[in-house]
Amino acid sequence: xxxxxxxxxxxxxxxxxxxxxxxxxxxxxxxxxxxxxxxxxxxxxxxxxxxxxxxxxxxxxxxxxxxxxxxxxxxxxxxxxxxxxxxxxxxxxxxxxxxxxxxxxxxxxxxxxxxxxxxxxxxxxxxxxxxxxxxxxxxxxxxxxxxxxxxxxxxxxxxxxxxxxxxxxxxxxxxxxxxxxxxxxxxxxxxxxxxxxxxxxxxxxxxxx
Amino acid sequence: xxxxxxxxxxxxxxxxxxxxxxxxxxxxxxxxxxxxxxxxxxxxxxxxxxxxxxxxxxxxxxxxxxxxxxxxxxxxxxxxxxxxxxxxxxxxxxxxxxxxxxxxxxxxxxxxxxxxxxxxxxxxxxxxxxxxxxxxxxxxxxxxxxxxxxxxxxxxxxxxxxxxxxxxxxxxxxxxxxxxxxxxxxxxxxxxxxxxxxxxxxxxxxxxxxxxxxxxxxxxxxxxxxxxxxxxxxxxxxxxxxxxxxxxxxxxxxxxxxxxxxxxxxxxxxxxxxxxxxxxxxxxxxxxxxxxxxxxxxxxxxxxxxxxxxxxxxxxxxxxxxxxxxxxxxxxxxxxxxxxxxxxxxxxxxxxxxxxxxxxxxxxxxxxxxxxxxxxxxxxxxxxxxxxxxxxxxxxxxxxxxxxxxxxxxxxxxxxxxxxxxxxxxxxxxxxxxxxxxxxxxxxxxxxxxxxxxxxxxxxxxxxxxxxxxxxxxxxxx
Numbered sequence: 001x002x003x004x005x006x007x008x009x010x011x012x013x014x015x016x017x018x019x020x021x022x023x024x025x026x027x028x029x030x031x032x033x034x035x036x037x038x039x040x041x042x043x044x045x046x047x048x049x050x051x052x053x054x055x056x057x058x059x060x061x062x063x064x065x066x067x068x069x070x071x072x073x074x075x076x077x078x079x080x081x082x083x084x085x086x087x088x089x090x091x092x093x094x095x096x097x098x099x100x101x102x103x104x105x106x107x108x109x110x111x112x113x114x115x116x117x118x119x120x121x122x123x124x125x126x127x128x129x130x131x132x133x134x135x136x137x138x139x140x141x142x143x144x145x146x147x148x149x150x151x152x153x154x155x156x157x158x159x160x161x162x163x164x165x166x167x168x169x170x171x172x173x174x175x176x177x178x179x180x181x182x183x184x185x186x187x188x189x190x191x192x193x194x195x196x197x198x199x200x201x202x203x204x205x206x207x208x209x
Numbered sequence: 210x211x212x213x214x215x216x217x218x219x220x221x222x223x224x225x226x227x228x229x230x231x232x233x234x235x236x237x238x239x240x241x242x243x244x245x246x247x248x249x250x251x252x253x254x255x256x257x258x259x260x261x262x263x264x265x266x267x268x269x270x271x272x273x274x275x276x277x278x279x280x281x282x283x284x285x286x287x288x289x290x291x292x293x294x295x296x297x298x299x300x301x302x303x304x305x306x307x308x309x310x311x312x313x314x315x316x317x318x319x320x321x322x323x324x325x326x327x328x329x330x331x332x333x334x335x336x337x338x339x340x341x342x343x344x345x346x347x348x349x350x351x352x353x354x355x356x357x358x359x360x361x362x363x364x365x366x367x368x369x370x371x372x373x374x375x376x377x378x379x380x381x382x383x384x385x386x387x388x389x390x391x392x393x394x395x396x397x398x399x400x401x402x403x404x405x406x407x408x409x410x411x412x413x414x415x416x417x418x419x420x421x422x423x424x425x426x427x428x429x430x431x432x433x434x435x436x437x438x439x440x441x442x443x444x445x446x447x448x449x450x451x452x453x454x455x456x457x458x459x460x461x462x463x464x465x466x467x468x469x470x471x472x473x474x475x476x477x478x479x480x481x482x483x484x485x486x487x488x489x490x491x492x493x494x495x496x497x498x499x500x501x502x503x504x505x506x507x508x509x510x511x512x513x514x515x516x517x518x519x520x521x522x523x524x525x526x527x528x529x530x531x532x533x534x535x536x537x538x539x540x541x542x543x544x545x546x547x548x549x550x551x552x553x554x555x556x557x558x559x560x561x562x563x564x565x566x567x568x569x570x571x572x573x574x575x576x577x578x579x580x581x582x583x584x585x586x587x588x589x590x591x592x593x594x595x596x597x598x599x600x601x602x603x604x605x606x607x608x609x610x611x612x613x614x615x616x617x618x619x620x621x622x623x624x625x626x627x628x629x630x631x632x633x634x635x636x637x638x639x640x641x642x643x644x645x646x647x648x649x650x651x652x653x654x655x656x657x658x659x660x661x662x663x664x665x666x667x668x669x670x671x672x673x674x675x676x677x678x679x680x681x682x683x684x685x686x687x
Contacts, residue, residue: 004450090471109635
């Protein structure tokens with residue numbers, strides 16, 4: 001039987017065509033995804049992994065809401081220039097609590113994965129309210145509204161921690177019960193800055209990874 | 210019902226979808242133009258959260274892909290599947306449901322993005338309630354499409370339907386797997402996958418949303434409308450078969466090239482790179498098939514703006530599907546990754562390929578749908594040159610911006626110190642960003658002209674009643 005006559009069977013049968021497309025397109029995904037989704041080293045916490053506390057998690061969700069990841073990557077590549085510019089390159093075990101991952105695809109502004117501790121809290125606050133006050137040529141948008149909103153307005157923190165517990169993040173009952181109290185008196189601005197200041201600080205040079 | 214009305218094609222839903230598609234094209238391109246202006250004058254968001262770059266940009270990409278792109282794909286799929294199957298749409302009411310529900314989804318989804326509800330996954334930003342609605346509409350789309358094919362009066366399923374079929378099946382698979390999440394509230398969920406695993410699942414989706422929606426779906430358009438318009442049969446049927454299955458098989462592997470030098474396993478990066486380079490073969494097989502199909506009809510290009518658009522889109526398709534594999538090679542990617550080169554690459558595909566083939570197809574379909582000449586061929590010709598100029602200027606500005614960004618970021622001096630600060634490199638981008646803004650305005654202007662031209666063509670007209678022609682008994686379903 002020639003190739004064309006085999007193909008005639010497929011192109012004359014709706015069911016075969018549907019099945020054929022599904023089968024042929026699934027192969028690549030299965031080969032790449034299944035091993036990766038079962039690779040423990042990509043999902044197991046190490047000393048480099050840091051669980052986000054209630055304030056940090058709220059800050060991270062504000063980062064997502066404002067689309068910071070649209071212009072900032074969180075992925076330092078293992079290249080001399082990048083390590084010099086930003087710090088140690090990013091390791092897989094640093095991201096095991098990142099849902100979703102925020103590596104980004106476009107670096108309009110600088111990478112932020114090693115941002116933590118590089119600037120003062122005050123610098124961040126001024127920068128977020130008026131970027132050009134501290135970086136004259138900056139093209140970053142201003143985020144004045146963050147200062148006016150309480151962190152508790154950024155979503156139900158108790159429900160968030162519970163959802164993440166289901167996914168295996170090791171929050172204790174105390175963590176969850178105290179979450180709302182942790183956010184009391186904190187603004188969205190402060191929560192975001194707490195997140196920015198902890199970015200990349202979980203990694204220890206001594207870990208040998 | 211008498212025999213002839215049972216055999217009448219359902220074209221009103223096609224016209225409505227074309228109108229929506231043009232509306233979203235203008236709206237989403239306007240957002241794009243505004244975004245590019247914000248990169249030149251960052252204060253023009255006026256402190257309004259909904260005009261902020263990080264919220265507006267997903268609206269631009271989603272508006273183009275799901276508003277403009279999917280509406281155009283539904284319109285052309287409904288139009289061509291009836292004509293290649295010699296039978297009216299299966300469940301026409303369900304087709305109307307797909308049409309309206311999809312527009313409502315794009316509208317509300319777009320507003321939710323501006324309100325800050327986002328899953329942060331590129332091209333899958335909409336939160337979980339919208340994801341469920343998308344899945345439902347998509348299944349309905351599949352039922353109408355495959356139901357029509359099942360009812361066909363002609364034995365072979367034509368090539369364009371294989372591509373539309375792949376669009377429907379593979380996008381459903383990708384969409385469901387990538388969006389699996391634990392809901393927290395109506396507007397917030399956490400991905401089922403974390404970190405590096407999430408990244409790989411997302412780019413398996415992200416790359417193949419490009420692959421099966423923006424490439425595969427639009428190839429369906431190409432395989433129907435190009436031969437139809439050139440009045441030539443497809444050059445090689447055999448090559449179409451090989452190109453189709455090679456395309457469906459190899460595209461899906463290419464996602465990891467978005468994650469070079471990241472902390473995903475190296476074998477996944479290398480495999481993604483190799484398969485991306487291999488992908489050049491089926492991509493160009495289709496391009497060659499298309500070019501050879503018009504090769505005896507070049508004289509039509511002189512008079513017919515619609516065919517000009519389609520042929521030019523093939524050239525950009527060839528360019529983008531060459532550039533993509535090159536950018537996936539690790540040593541090229543080290544320069545291009547994270548830069549505006551990527552943005553340029555995306556737009557050589559989105560403007561040069563997707564938008565142009567859609568424009569050509571709309572110019573072809575609308576006059577036929579209402580049985581009237583195009584309102585103005587001259588306007589369509591002006592649109593052609595605006596579209597070409599806008600696309601070229603856009604791509605060249607982003608090439609220049611991206612390559613210099615990439616090289617300057619990596620540049621170190623003799624003793625290994627960084628040569629340039631990030632701030633200085635960023636500030637040096639302004640001229641390119643201004644050029645890109647101009648390019649975007651030119652392209653948008655062309656799209657508005659088309660909207661006017663097609664509006665005037667449609668004005669006061671009703672869909673022509675087209676009935677299925679008799680089937681040649683040699684090919685008929687027994």
